[in-house]
Amino acid sequence: MNRLVFGRYLPLDTPIHRLDPRAKIIAMLIMLVAIFLPTGYGGYIVLGLFILGTLLLAKMPFKFVISAFKPMTFMIIFLLIINIFSIKEGRLLLAYGFLEIYSGALLQTFYIVVRLFLMIMVTTCLTATTKPLDLTLGIEYLLKPLKRFKVPAHEIAMMISIALRFIPLIIEETMRIMNAQKSRGVDYEEGKLKDKIMAILSLIVPLFAVAFQRADDLANAMEARGYIPGHERTRYKVLKYHSGDYILLTIASLLLGSMIVWSIVL
Amino acid sequence: MAIKFKEVSYIYAADMPYAFKALDHIDLEFAMHKKTAIIGETGSGKSTLVQHLNALLIPSFGEVEVLDHELKAGLKNKGLKALRAKVGLVFQFSEYQLFEESIIKDVAFGPKNFGDDEATALNKAQKALTLVGLDATYYERSPLELSGGQKRRVAIAGILAMDPEVIVLDEPTAGLDPKGTRAMLSLFERLNRDFDKTIIIVTHDNEIVYHHCDNVVYLSKGKVKYSGAAKTFFEEGIYEGEDLLLPKDVQFINALKKQGFKLDTFDLDQAIKETAKVLKNE
Numbered sequence: 001m002n003r004l005v006f007g008r009y010l011p012l013d014t015p016i017h018r019l020d021p022r023a024k025i026i027a028m029l030i031m032l033v034a035i036f037l038p039t040g041y042g043g044y045i046v047l048g049l050f051i052l053g054t055l056l057l058a059k060m061p062f063k064f065v066i067s068a069f070k071p072m073t074f075m076i077i078f079l080l081i082i083n084i085f086s087i088k089e090g091r092l093l094l095a096y097g098f099l100e101i102y103s104g105a106l107l108q109t110f111y112i113v114v115r116l117f118l119m120i121m122v123t124t125c126l127t128a129t130t131k132p133l134d135l136t137l138g139i140e141y142l143l144k145p146l147k148r149f150k151v152p153a154h155e156i157a158m159m160i161s162i163a164l165r166f167i168p169l170i171i172e173e174t175m176r177i178m179n180a181q182k183s184r185g186v187d188y189e190e191g192k193l194k195d196k197i198m199a200i201l202s203l204i205v206p207l208f209a210v211a212f213q214r215a216d217d218l219a220n221a222m223e224a225r226g227y228i229p230g231h232e233r234t235r236y237k238v239l240k241y242h243s244g245d246y247i248l249l250t251i252a253s254l255l256l257g258s259m260i261v262w263s264i265v266l
Numbered sequence: 267m268a269i270k271f272k273e274v275s276y277i278y279a280a281d282m283p284y285a286f287k288a289l290d291h292i293d294l295e296f297a298m299h300k301k302t303a304i305i306g307e308t309g310s311g312k313s314t315l316v317q318h319l320n321a322l323l324i325p326s327f328g329e330v331e332v333l334d335h336e337l338k339a340g341l342k343n344k345g346l347k348a349l350r351a352k353v354g355l356v357f358q359f360s361e362y363q364l365f366e367e368s369i370i371k372d373v374a375f376g377p378k379n380f381g382d383d384e385a386t387a388l389n390k391a392q393k394a395l396t397l398v399g400l401d402a403t404y405y406e407r408s409p410l411e412l413s414g415g416q417k418r419r420v421a422i423a424g425i426l427a428m429d430p431e432v433i434v435l436d437e438p439t440a441g442l443d444p445k446g447t448r449a450m451l452s453l454f455e456r457l458n459r460d461f462d463k464t465i466i467i468v469t470h471d472n473e474i475v476y477h478h479c480d481n482v483v484y485l486s487k488g489k490v491k492y493s494g495a496a497k498t499f500f501e502e503g504i505y506e507g508e509d510l511l512l513p514k515d516v517q518f519i520n521a522l523k524k525q526g527f528k529l530d531t532f533d534l535d536q537a538i539k540e541t542a543k544v545l546k547n548e
Binding site for chain 1: 283347354
């Protein structure tokens with residue numbers, strides 16, 4: 001489970017880590033829009049350099065960024081196969097029976113893969129440098145204006161933060177129960193189908209029991225501390241923009257602006 | 267046949283910035299057919315250490331010898347199931363691992379996984395349940411409706427039913443009432459005395475270590491600071507300055523000594539008699 005890297009927070013102290021979560025969320029959205037503009041490889045090089053710079057500034061280890069891509073391998077292979085069969089443009093590179101590979105298919109796939117990589121790098125920039133709780137706080141602040149349209153911003157944020165807080169707990173609990181059942185001779189990797197079903201059952205049942213109990217405990221603890229959904233609450237942590245946040249937003253907006261112009265001119 | 271750690275280190279999340287060295291060059295041997303306690307602060311590596319005993323963890327560096335198995339860094343997960351039948355590991359808060367519809371079925375789960383047929387497994391389960399003090403009226407009940415202490419006894423029975431040579435328990439008495447604790451300790455005593463089992467207990471309770479264990483391993487920040495007889499460890503007071511709470515008996519006798527009584531025993535009754543004699547003569 002420790003191999004799960006995508007979306008994980010890396011506790012470091014860098015200028016990027018210290019930025020306001022709202023600024024980072026907005027900047028990420030701007031960058032995602034920019035990535036989707038059809039500017040060709042030139043635009044991607046500019047965006048890629050900016051994102052790489054941010055990653056370097058955030059002292060992200062190279063290995064960490066690479067391992068965030070791993071879950072995407074399957075998707076990329078899938079994409080490649082589809083493209084090979086559907087795109088028949090450009091030069092014919094290889095013909096083997098019914099299989100014909102055109103340069104257009106490879107180029108198109110490469111284009112999408114670059115786009116995917118950029119998107120993953122941008123989201124990693126956000127999630128690896130922002131504590132999950134700060135992230136939800138940022139979301140809550142950003143959703144606040146929607147309160148006028150009866151969007152329960154605080155409740156949404158609270159639900160997200162509880163869900164996020166429970167992920168590591170549930171993973172830990174899963175590992176614990178798995179180890180306990182392995183000690184009783186359960187084999188999670190090998191065995192017949194019937195044994196496998198039994199193995200999963202021996203994991204799921206205790207996990208559900210524990211999860212419900214935890215949820216119950218948490219609800220009681222929140223009530224004991226006077227939590228009432230929907231009530232006006234004060235905050236211990238109040239978000240404030242600093243100069244760094246303005247710089248980030250300015251750069252991101254300028255990038256988006258120039259990408260828009262670029263894509264129109266092109 | 268032995269349990270030996272040779273230069274063992276274990277690192278969690280080795281190539282990440284948050285890598286954590288839980289065990290640091292551990293050299294250690296556990297005496298067979300004895301009761302050994304593992305103590306140390308939270309985070310000192312106790313749980314990591316015991317998970318090496320039945321190959322749930324494989325050392326990052328070094329080698330662990332358990333009975334006739336050798337666990338080396340880089341070892342693949344093959345043939346380890348046989349070891350798990352010989353070394354039974356009971357986890358902390360083991361009551362949360364029960365899942366079957368009836369107690370007897372849950373206890374028989376282990377033996378069945380190790381290849382016993384239904385009848386043999388049920389037979390073993392009955393024996394194990396008798397050992398932990400649960401009679402036939404419990405067999406068909408759901409494990410989920412028991413009290414915490416009873417659930418834990420069912421979980422321990424689940425390991426005992428596998429009839430392992432070595433029984434490892436991670437904080438078996440945490441959260442139990444005095445009665446439950448006493449029952450648990452006398453169970454370990456019996457397993458060791460009558461069935462010749464090697465018992466290894468992780469605990470925070472030094473009273474248990476002093477009164478119920480032969481040996482003690484003291485871990486601190488992933489290193490072994492002491493390994494040897496439990497009595498000597500506390501009575502010589504080697505690590506008294508290190509937030510180590512001494513057993514009450516030892517504290518009491520140390521206090522008497524500080525008052526100027528000359529005692530050369532740590533037996534409480536003996537010490538009280540000698541002190542009384544001295545007081546009478548004054």
